[in-house]
Amino acid sequence: xxxxxxxxRRATINDVADAAGLSRGxxxxxxxxxxxxxxxxxxxxxxAIARVGYxxxxxxxxxxxxxxxxxxxxxxxxxxxxxxxxxxxSILLGANEVLSKADYQLVSxxxxxDRDSRRVADYLRGGLVDGAVIISARASDPIAAAIADIGxxxxxxxxxxxxxxLPYAAIDNVEAARSITKRLLETGRxxxxxxxxxxxxxxxxxxxxxxxxxxxxRFDPNxxxxxxxxxxxxxxxxxxxxxxxxxxxxxxxxxxxxxAAGAMTALxxxxxxxxxxxxxxxxxxxxxxxxxxxxxxxxxxxxxxxxSTAAELVLAQLQGLPGAPRVLETTIMWRGSA
Amino acid sequence: xxxxxxxxRRATINDVADAAGLSRGxxxxxxxxxxxxxxxxxxxxxxAIARVGYxxxxxxxxxxxxxxxxxxxxxxxxxxxxxxxxxxxSILLGANEVLSKADYQLVSxxxxxDRDSRRVADYLRGGLVDGAVIISARASDPIAAAIADIGxxxxxxxxxxxxxxLPYAAIDNVEAARSITKRLLETGRxxxxxxxxxxxxxxxxxxxxxxxxxxxxRFDPNxxxxxxxxxxxxxxxxxxxxxxxxxxxxxxxxxxxxxAAGAMTALxxxxxxxxxxxxxxxxxxxxxxxxxxxxxxxxxxxxxxxxSTAAELVLAQLQGLPGAPRVLETTIMWRGSA
Numbered sequence: 293x294x295x296x297x298x299x300x301r302r303a304t305i306n307d308v309a310d311a312a313g314l315s316r317g318x319x320x321x322x323x324x325x326x327x328x329x330x331x332x333x334x335x336x337x338x339x340a341i342a343r344v345g346y347x348x349x350x351x352x353x354x355x356x357x358x359x360x361x362x363x364x365x366x367x368x369x370x371x372x373x374x375x376x377x378x379x380x381x382s383i384l385l386g387a388n389e390v391l392s393k394a395d396y397q398l399v400s401x402x403x404x405x406d407r408d409s410r411r412v413a414d415y416l417r418g419g420l421v422d423g424a425v426i427i428s429a430r431a432s433d434p435i436a437a438a439i440a441d442i443g444x445x446x447x448x449x450x451x452x453x454x455x456x457x458l459p460y461a462a463i464d465n466v467e468a469a470r471s472i473t474k475r476l477l478e479t480g481r482x483x484x485x486x487x488x489x490x491x492x493x494x495x496x497x498x499x500x501x502x503x504x505x506x507x508x509x510r511f512d513p514n515x516x517x518x519x520x521x522x523x524x525x526x527x528x529x530x531x532x533x534x535x536x537x538x539x540x541x542x543x544x545x546x547x548x549x550x551x552a553a554g555a556m557t558a559l560x561x562x563x564x565x566x567x568x569x570x571x572x573x574x575x576x577x578x579x580x581x582x583x584x585x586x587x588x589x590x591x592x593x594x595x596x597x598x599x600s601t602a603a604e605l606v607l608a609q610l611q612g613l614p615g616a617p618r619v620l621e622t623t624i625m626w627r628g629s630a
Numbered sequence: 631x632x633x634x635x636x637x638x639r640r641a642t643i644n645d646v647a648d649a650a651g652l653s654r655g656x657x658x659x660x661x662x663x664x665x666x667x668x669x670x671x672x673x674x675x676x677x678a679i680a681r682v683g684y685x686x687x688x689x690x691x692x693x694x695x696x697x698x699x700x701x702x703x704x705x706x707x708x709x710x711x712x713x714x715x716x717x718x719x720s721i722l723l724g725a726n727e728v729l730s731k732a733d734y735q736l737v738s739x740x741x742x743x744d745r746d747s748r749r750v751a752d753y754l755r756g757g758l759v760d761g762a763v764i765i766s767a768r769a770s771d772p773i774a775a776a777i778a779d780i781g782x783x784x785x786x787x788x789x790x791x792x793x794x795x796l797p798y799a800a801i802d803n804v805e806a807a808r809s810i811t812k813r814l815l816e817t818g819r820x821x822x823x824x825x826x827x828x829x830x831x832x833x834x835x836x837x838x839x840x841x842x843x844x845x846x847x848r849f850d851p852n853x854x855x856x857x858x859x860x861x862x863x864x865x866x867x868x869x870x871x872x873x874x875x876x877x878x879x880x881x882x883x884x885x886x887x888x889x890a891a892g893a894m895t896a897l898x899x900x901x902x903x904x905x906x907x908x909x910x911x912x913x914x915x916x917x918x919x920x921x922x923x924x925x926x927x928x929x930x931x932x933x934x935x936x937x938s939t940a941a942e943l944v945l946a947q948l949q950g951l952p953g954a955p956r957v958l959e960t961t962i963m964w965r966g967s968a
Contacts (some may be wrong), residue, residue, distance in 0.1 A: 339722075579862075
């Protein structure tokens with residue numbers, strides 16, 4: 293029996309065997325409730341379990357039920373930007389609410405590198421989650437392919453191209469972007485640009501396509517600047533660049549509210565009044581929108597509902613039901629910025 | 631044998647038994663490498679495993695190694711506010727970097743309700759993580775007590791009162807708050823207030839104590855307003871309230887940068903110039919600080935280093951080493967807001 297065992301190490305079945313003075317095999321037979329085990333052995337094992345503080349873990353449970361009662365939320369974001377996008381928080385909140393009611397634990401797994409991708413794929417293969425919700429996936433996402441390969445019940449938030457045929461909860465980014473750009477044009481703007489972001493994702497690509505559709509013949513590729521991520525910094529730099537290219541620009545569609553907030557700061561620093569000189573619209577209706585001065589006209593996407601719907605799609609699969617893709621409604625929130 | 635098995639459900643040991651035409655017990659004996667199993671049975675099981683796509687899961691591995699190779703990051707925040715505090719992202723980034731190098735998967739578990747607390751405690755007892763980093767814990771945190779009870783290797787970021795004697799990585803919030811308040815007073819401010827937050831946590835309580843220490847005889851309880859969370863909204867409301875109580879207030883210490891950003895908006899909307907009429911300082915040096923106009927004078931806390939240090943304290947315990955508490959340095963970043 294080890295007397296040097298520190299509190300920090302969890303007691304194992306071997307510690308129980310040592311403490312009970314029995315073989316590991318006998319302890320295991322007692323724990324598995326097998327027949328032909330003496331009452332003395334049972335009692336010795338029970339006492340030893342209490343003495344060493346052994347915690348029977350899910351590993352044992354899993355062998356029978358194959359369940360962990362945990363669902364992974366797989367987030368593709370550079371860690372450093374993760375917390376700049378309030379949508380992710382809302383999606384997480386929505387997914388957690390549904391899973392919590394069904395008594396599943398949500399575990400968030402963040403992917404920021406190829407190394408993370410490989411490790412998360414191993415983790416998923418390891419049976420430590422029963423299903424997964426995948427958010428902000430890129431086209432041809434390797435984790436999504438691994439999930440399809442394992443056959444893990446899963447659903448996307450969004451609908452990236454080149455990914456396996458998993459169910460998804462999404463919005464129509466093309467139509468929503470077309471619609472808010474059209475509304476911006478109706479305020480009488482003559483020269484309208486776009487700060488596009490995340491063109492490697494369905495959301496970023498589709499918002500640019502919607503802008504282009506609304507602009508029609510007036511679309512000018514020189515008035516579109518592109519950034520890899522939906523960030524305040526992208527908006528700040530993007531707006532400065534647009535003003536260099538077109539000093540008389542009077543309208544801007546920013547690909548997200550964080551981007552719009554950065555753009556608004558750049559406009560104000562350049563002495564442009566919003567909305568008098570330049571009208572600006574965003575996308576998301578996240579907490580950024582109400583923090584802007586003036587408050588931002590934007591597209592509200594139901595981020596919490598996207599999360600809860602994707603979680604429901606995973607739970608349905610766990611019950612052997614098919615999960616049909618669902619496209620949710622968006623709304624234009626018209627405020628003071630345009 | 632089930633022909634209707636959908637791709638979404640993972641193959642179980644029962645599927646292998648069906649496909650091999652053997653009993654579950656025999657399949658289990660083959661998988662566990664026991665003696666006295668015929669070569670025919672071994673071959674049939676191997677072929678069946680390949681055919682049904684069975685993935686041997688960690689559950690089985692755990693029985694031997696008692697390891698999941700996963701570390702939980704336990705975050706106590708209302709989900710809806712989770713992504714408003716950029717410190718959490720930085721802590722997560724720092725912890726992940728250390729754990730990733732050691733080939734551990736970081737899994738984030740968010741606690742927002744008593745129900746979450748109980749479920750997370752069950753999850754931790756279940757052996758699905760090998761250790762835990764606990765951030766933004768309240769005093770007398772139940773999860774911390776559960777972790778100590780299980781004997782799971784764990785460390786705090788911060789050092790809440792009334793919690794078990796786990797190692798921690800922390801900063802000296804009292805000294806840092808005292809120091810930046812003193813610096814604010816040195817700019818000649820006569821009437822200085824504080825927007826305090828999160829007084830149920832060590833960080834919130836200690837920042838108020840530091841403010842009080844710096845103010846000395848000039849401390850006026852009427853010039854301290856208190857809010858439950860470190861939010862932009864708390865800053866906005868708190869500043870409006872302070873201006874009602876003391877229209878000639880010329881200095882403010884906001885308990886975090888998000889709070890300071892909200893306060894700055896309220897000051898500007900009330901027609902006060904920053905820093906001419908009112909000097910304002912924050913705490914964190916998060917992304918909020920550089921987004922403010924003027925940029926915010928604040929305390930830089932090394933959030934990523936807090937995360938990586940706490941992760942190292944957990945890894946040390948996994949190797950049977952004691953983890954000694956570590957207090958990290960802070961720096962005053964003096965910018966345009968005061």
